Amino acid sequence: AxxxxxxxxxxxxxxxxxxxxxxxxxxxxxxxxxxxxxxxxxxPSSPPVHLRRRHALVALVAATVPPPSSPERASALPLAPLGEVKRVGGDKRTDLTAEKVRDQLERDLRDGQYFVTGNLTREIFADDCRFTDPTNDVVGLSRYLTALGLLFDPATSFVDLYDIKVTSPDTVEADWQLQGYLRFPWKPRVEPYTGHTVYSLDPESHLVRSQFQTWNISGAKAIAESFTPTTGPET
Known part of the structure; x- marks a missing residue:
């Protein structure tokens, strides 16, 4: 004390x-x-799992880099708990059209629920893809997957895909709703919110190079929910 x-x-x-x-x-x-x-x-050199997760969340918030207007700094200040950028998945699918990429993203969102599970098709994302939302800016597919594994409880979290379409030769856009619980002992609940995601594709390979999200809630509200305890989902 x-x-x-x-x-x-x-x-x-x-x-x-x-x-x-x-x-x-x-x-x-x-x-x-x-x-x-x-x-x-x-x-302590080896704190309990629940403390490591809490510290990871604090670090994620503390290490959030500036808005997308500063891409250089986003690369220079990686999120410490998420490790180095690593190659993940198999050979990259550089033969797909924008429409095929959209179709795969639709399956990954609707069936794979990848915003809360991490079950996305790694072969359609560049390994150095940038993932930006109102609370975090992560450079690297492997880091993004690590972040998802720290945050959402896939058993109690859900993504409802409203629409996904090709809006330009190098752009796919999606509208969705997300809700659920985070993987922390105090069982914080993420109340339903809607989001819009813009996927920017590489002009030559058509790999996803950027995933940019906007929400109908502020980043401050999302962070506050992360630290608000609940009794957990009703059984």
């Missing part, structure tokens, strides 16, 4: 190499003189 004679401030930072760290400093208050400092080095 922090003594009543001190007050603390906390900040999470990301180094240029992608290592996320948390520092806490304390300064004396008018009620007394005290100084204290703490860093992540004092944490």
């Amino acid at each position: 922090i003594p009543t004679t001190t007050r603390s401030t906390a900040a999470a930072t990301v180094s240029p190499r992608g290592a996320c760290r948390r520092t806490v400093t304390a300064s004396a208050s008018p009620r007394g003189d005290a100084e204290a400092s703490s860093s992540s080095s004092t944490s």
Whole structure:
């Protein structure tokens, strides 16, 4: 417990190499003189799973990079918990038309529920694909899949696809609704919200190079829901 004679401030930072760290400093208050400092080095080397997940969520929020207007910085400041960009899946499907890519994305969303399960067709996404939404900006397909594995409980989360269509030779767009629960001990519920996704395809390979989402809720509301405990789904 922090003594009543001190007050603390906390900040999470990301180094240029992608290592996320948390520092806490304390300064004396008018009620007394005290100084204290703490860093992540004092944490247990192997915290329980529920704490690792909570820390991962905090790191995801803290390491969120600036809006899409700064693509260089998005690449320079990777999200620390998500690891390096790795090649995933089989040989990339560079022979597909935009219509075929749309058809596969429709199956991945409607049947695979990939926003909450990660069950997407890896072969139609570039390994360095950029995934942007109001709360995160992730560069790398492997990182995105890791993030999905940390967040949603696929048994209690659902995606309802409204529509998906080709809107230009290199663009596919989708409208959908999502709701469910996150994988944390306090069982936070994600209330139903609607979203619009723009998939930008490489002009030559037609691999998905960018997935850009907008929601009908703010990023602040989404983050607040992530830290709001519930009793879990009704059984």
